[in-house]
Amino acid sequence: MGLSCTTMEEVFLKAEKNLPHSEDDIIVHSSVITEVDGDEPEETFNNDITQKYTSKTSLMKNRLKVLLGKKAIYTYRRWIPSLFFVSYKYIFYWYWFVIGHRQGVGPILLGLLTMKLTNNSIGESIVSKGLKISLSTYKDSSVYYRAGDNSPENLEPTFVTISKKNKAIVNEVSSENRSFRGVRTILITTHFMEEADVLGDRIAIMDHGQVKCYGSTLFLKKAYGTGYNLTIVKEEPCDESKIIEAIKNIIPEAEVQSSLTAQVVINLPNENTDQFPELFEILERNRETFSIKGMDLLKMCKKDVLNYRTNLMIAGDFNKTNSTIFYNSIAIHTPAIGVNLYSNALLQKLSGNDESYISTVNEPIKMSSAKKCDEGLGSSLVFLWMTTFTPGLLYLIGYFIALPLNERVSGIKQLQMMTKLSPIMYWVTCFIWDYFCYIVVVLLTMAIMYLTDINDIFTGLNEVGGLLTLLFIYGWSAILYAYVYSYLTNTLVSAMLLYIAVNYILGMFINIILILISDAIRKRNKINYFNTMNIIKLIILIIPHFSFPLCLSGFIKITWENNMCKICKSPKMIEVCKAIGSKRKSYFVFKSDEDPNGILEETLFLLLSSILYISVILLFDFKIFHRLYQYVFNKIYGTGVSYRDVNEDPDVSSERDKVNAAKTHSNSASSPLLVVDDIVKKFSFNFTGVRGISFAVYPGECFGLLGVNGAGKTTTFRILTGDIFPSKGDASILTDKLYKLSSDINQYVSLIGYCPQFDAINDQLTARETLKLMAILRGISPENAKNHVDKWIRLLGLEEHKDRICGTYSGGNKRKLNTAMALIGDPPVVFLDEPTSGVDPVARHNLWQVLAASQRGGQAIVLTSHSMDECEALCNRLTIMVGGLLKCIGNIQYLKNRYGQGFTIMVKLRNIENFNVSELKTDIESQFAPDISLKDEHTGLLHYHITNPNILLSEIFRKMKETKENYTVIEDFTVSDTTLEQVFIAFAKKQAVLNTTT
Numbered sequence: 001m002g003l004s005c006t007t008m009e010e011v012f013l014k015a016e017k018n019l020p021h022s023e024d025d026i027i028v029h030s031s032v033i034t035e036v037d038g039d040e041p042e043e044t045f046n047n048d049i050t051q052k053y054t055s056k057t058s059l060m061k062n063r064l065k066v067l068l069g070k071k072a073i074y075t076y077r078r079w080i081p082s083l084f085f086v087s088y089k090y091i092f093y094w095y096w097f098v099i100g101h102r103q104g105v106g107p108i109l110l111g112l113l114t115m116k117l118t119n120n121s122i123g124e125s126i127v128s129k130g131l132k133i134s135l136s137t138y139k140d141s142s143v144y145y146r147a148g149d150n151s152p153e154n155l156e157p158t159f160v161t162i163s164k165k166n167k168a169i170v171n172e173v174s175s176e177n178r179s180f181r182g183v184r185t186i187l188i189t190t191h192f193m194e195e196a197d198v199l200g201d202r203i204a205i206m207d208h209g210q211v212k213c214y215g216s217t218l219f220l221k222k223a224y225g226t227g228y229n230l231t232i233v234k235e236e237p238c239d240e241s242k243i244i245e246a247i248k249n250i251i252p253e254a255e256v257q258s259s260l261t262a263q264v265v266i267n268l269p270n271e272n273t274d275q276f277p278e279l280f281e282i283l284e285r286n287r288e289t290f291s292i293k294g295m296d297l298l299k300m301c302k303k304d305v306l307n308y309r310t311n312l313m314i315a316g317d318f319n320k321t322n323s324t325i326f327y328n329s330i331a332i333h334t335p336a337i338g339v340n341l342y343s344n345a346l347l348q349k350l351s352g353n354d355e356s357y358i359s360t361v362n363e364p365i366k367m368s369s370a371k372k373c374d375e376g377l378g379s380s381l382v383f384l385w386m387t388t389f390t391p392g393l394l395y396l397i398g399y400f401i402a403l404p405l406n407e408r409v410s411g412i413k414q415l416q417m418m419t420k421l422s423p424i425m426y427w428v429t430c431f432i433w434d435y436f437c438y439i440v441v442v443l444l445t446m447a448i449m450y451l452t453d454i455n456d457i458f459t460g461l462n463e464v465g466g467l468l469t470l471l472f473i474y475g476w477s478a479i480l481y482a483y484v485y486s487y488l489t490n491t492l493v494s495a496m497l498l499y500i501a502v503n504y505i506l507g508m509f510i511n512i513i514l515i516l517i518s519d520a521i522r523k524r525n526k527i528n529y530f531n532t533m534n535i536i537k538l539i540i541l542i543i544p545h546f547s548f549p550l551c552l553s554g555f556i557k558i559t560w561e562n563n564m565c566k567i568c569k570s571p572k573m574i575e576v577c578k579a580i581g582s583k584r585k586s587y588f589v590f591k592s593d594e595d596p597n598g599i600l601e602e603t604l605f606l607l608l609s610s611i612l613y614i615s616v617i618l619l620f621d622f623k624i625f626h627r628l629y630q631y632v633f634n635k636i637y638g639t640g641v642s643y644r645d646v647n648e649d650p651d652v653s654s655e656r657d658k659v660n661a662a663k664t665h666s667n668s669a670s671s672p673l674l675v676v677d678d679i680v681k682k683f684s685f686n687f688t689g690v691r692g693i694s695f696a697v698y699p700g701e702c703f704g705l706l707g708v709n710g711a712g713k714t715t716t717f718r719i720l721t722g723d724i725f726p727s728k729g730d731a732s733i734l735t736d737k738l739y740k741l742s743s744d745i746n747q748y749v750s751l752i753g754y755c756p757q758f759d760a761i762n763d764q765l766t767a768r769e770t771l772k773l774m775a776i777l778r779g780i781s782p783e784n785a786k787n788h789v790d791k792w793i794r795l796l797g798l799e800e801h802k803d804r805i806c807g808t809y810s811g812g813n814k815r816k817l818n819t820a821m822a823l824i825g826d827p828p829v830v831f832l833d834e835p836t837s838g839v840d841p842v843a844r845h846n847l848w849q850v851l852a853a854s855q856r857g858g859q860a861i862v863l864t865s866h867s868m869d870e871c872e873a874l875c876n877r878l879t880i881m882v883g884g885l886l887k888c889i890g891n892i893q894y895l896k897n898r899y900g901q902g903f904t905i906m907v908k909l910r911n912i913e914n915f916n917v918s919e920l921k922t923d924i925e926s927q928f929a930p931d932i933s934l935k936d937e938h939t940g941l942l943h944y945h946i947t948n949p950n951i952l953l954s955e956i957f958r959k960m961k962e963t964k965e966n967y968t969v970i971e972d973f974t975v976s977d978t979t980l981e982q983v984f985i986a987f988a989k990k991q992a993v994l995n996t997t998t
Helices: 008-016 076-100 105-119 129-137 163-179 193-199 217-224 240-250 270-285 334-351 375-410 412-417 423-452 461-485 492-523 527-540 544-562 571-580 600-621 624-637 650-664 713-720 745-750 767-777 782-795 811-823 841-856 868-874 892-899 917-928 953-966 980-997
Strands: 002-005 031-034 042-045 203-207 210-215 228-234 255-259 263-268 292-296 674-682 688-697 702-706 728-734 738-740 752-755 829-833 860-864 877-882 885-890 903-909 932-938 941-946 970-977
Touching: 203 217, 210 217, 228 240, 228 270, 228 892, 240 263, 240 270, 263 270, 270 953, 292 892, 375 412, 375 423, 375 461, 375 492, 375 544, 412 423, 412 767, 423 461, 423 600, 461 492, 461 544, 461 600, 544 600, 600 624, 650 674, 650 688, 650 885, 674 713, 688 713, 688 860, 688 885, 702 713, 702 868, 713 829, 713 860, 728 745, 738 745, 745 752, 752 811, 767 782, 767 811, 782 811, 811 829, 811 841, 841 860, 841 868, 860 868, 868 980, 877 980, 885 892, 892 980, 903 917, 903 953, 917 932, 917 941, 917 953, 953 970
Parallel strands: 002 292, 031 210, 702 860, 702 877, 752 829, 829 860
Antiparallel strands: 002 228, 031 042, 203 210, 228 263, 228 292, 255 263, 674 688, 674 728, 728 738, 877 885, 903 941, 903 970, 932 941
């Protein structure tokens, strides 16, 4: 049995409920509730305060059909739509890519800018949220106060930090608050209410720039609160009606909030706190008669929002005594044009005649016939093409690294693969669009060459056909080669730098050196050296950016030789051309004494190397390299657990026994849907991240996986979603048949919906397009996909943003979209890694309702979160991990009762200027001594902690009621028992001890 008073989150939701979301919803509201020096709230009129009247999003009424028992084979009805919609994203990717060059130049410039700003100590405006917080909380986990500031603003001091660190930061700020009370003013904006409870003397709730309500925590709870929620955990057999009747006999206004199989929640109004001692005495005395297993008392928390400033400075310097002409040096004629324009302006100014002008004419000197026939001109053409044309294609191909790398690093690629999307289909769609873009650029380049080739060397049918063939083959191989780089690094900037550095060295400089040396050696008949150079070339010909320049060099030389008779008009050359006839050399032949410039060998290397790159890509995507690495790793380091908990919790041992029993039983209504069996993950000989955990999740159950950073939660999620392989152990999903992670990984992961910790979205797609893509991949027909997409957009509150590209979304909207991606198609098992991080309270509660409806439909949910209120709202059972081990497991109330650490009492005082507070504190502490301690003290607020978990609620309320009657200065008080967060922090301390000892 437990009791929870009105939380600040409930106050926020109630205050927020009637606020406008759009201008159409806004009407003038006549008053705003504020706190005055009295017992009751008073209305202060304010015509600027607005209110909304919009209904809550309704709960899901009908669950989508779960993809159980569907065949794994792609029929043509599923394969063709999947191929189309996977390809569809590339249109939008390249659209936004061409518009902004975001994926190439942008990250490089941003990286350079970041380094410059960081070196100048002003980079704070462009670093990540977590780093900004670290800048102010790094030393001693405290908040940085600027010396001499009387009004420091601390925005989002604990965002993206875990509960234990939150406590450290909040406690530090709280101590600063007490130290500087009356000296400094601290302003905090927050989404999470625990900080407001602890730090705020007064709290204002705003919406659309307007203050809705304002006052102290207890005042707001009294003004907007619904009272206390009494949670009673039932034990079979239990007659719920007798419990409710007994409560209503004492408090007739009590209302049943919810009634589940295991528990019932009853609302008790604030006005009836005087009857609480009598109520709890009856419930505690008749615990066995009423079959009451336990009672709950909880308190919730919240976190903050960030804001920062950016400065921009512009300066200019002008000098009228001198004239400077600026020009672009790339356009070689601009200096002369600039001087001409300035001269004309000066002439017209001095002469007073606007008709006066000076003409500048450029007359290129025509190359003589002898100059054209010079052998050196052919070598010059080779050098010119190699230093201009080849780098251009190198940079173009490099951009094709961007999308595969970004999708792999962000996790969106993994989400697509978890729908049974074949890696072959994924890369086919990548290649089709990238090759199409490449062909467009090549054709435009050929058109420009055709228009500018004044000697008509490269405009003949044979020349154009040969060059296009060479470019098409090169593009085929080079694009596949670029895809390999998407696996080598985790950032686009580093991948581009590696790609350009390697291929500039091998494809440009070494190539030019080899060509020049080979020509010199061949002319001097140095056969041994020539053979050595050929061996070196054969070794590195598998790199397209090395093979292609060699092909291009041979192509230009052959083209030059084939067109010598057309170019050279000297009498001697005319006689030679008549003697040898019009025989033309072929491009695609092997090198020989007659054809030393044949390019067939290099062209074949381009074609054959593409097979190598396809193989490497598929080895990565089918996780062959991962399996090989894990096999070798296990042989070297072994798979045994480096540390076993000899004092394993009985509940954890019982769960392990249930898992072992589930492996031998056939499918039945009581069988678990997900079974995790003795998962171990070793990272080195001395470090094991996960140490043999086992648990089962049943249909319709939400299972919470909690733990501090480094406890092994993320590693466990990565293993269970197929991202990495375990060193030992297995997982399985039981639907129409048993699918194992070890042997049926593709079918296993296709039954899982996954919301990763970090946003896995394509920034160039909209929410509607993203969800439609996932719906098609999940097997929903294109005809029905629209209805499914619209449904999840409505349920997750994305209507206003559904047609905006995801890159413009706030962090909260990205989390909502990721959650929708995990739920669409109704996979039987859903993994959610902090799904509401950064989401506002209204959207968070809406998401909880959606997840609760999914549970009722039979989905099994595995949740990890740092929000304890989220776990209490959703989880039927949970476990806490410490050092890679499960330390406890069970339902929330059971864990509170078993690991409880007492109760919390909050006492609000009124008008204490002429009152000795120490007398009151002494009286309260004497009544509960020695099991009470003063945790915090603010002006008008006392925060006590009772450490004895066995004390009766009736006794606490009775003593506090008597104290309130004896001291009129007490305006109100609240009582709450052990929170889930307190249980969590107790285990977190064990993690800290373990980290220290290891």
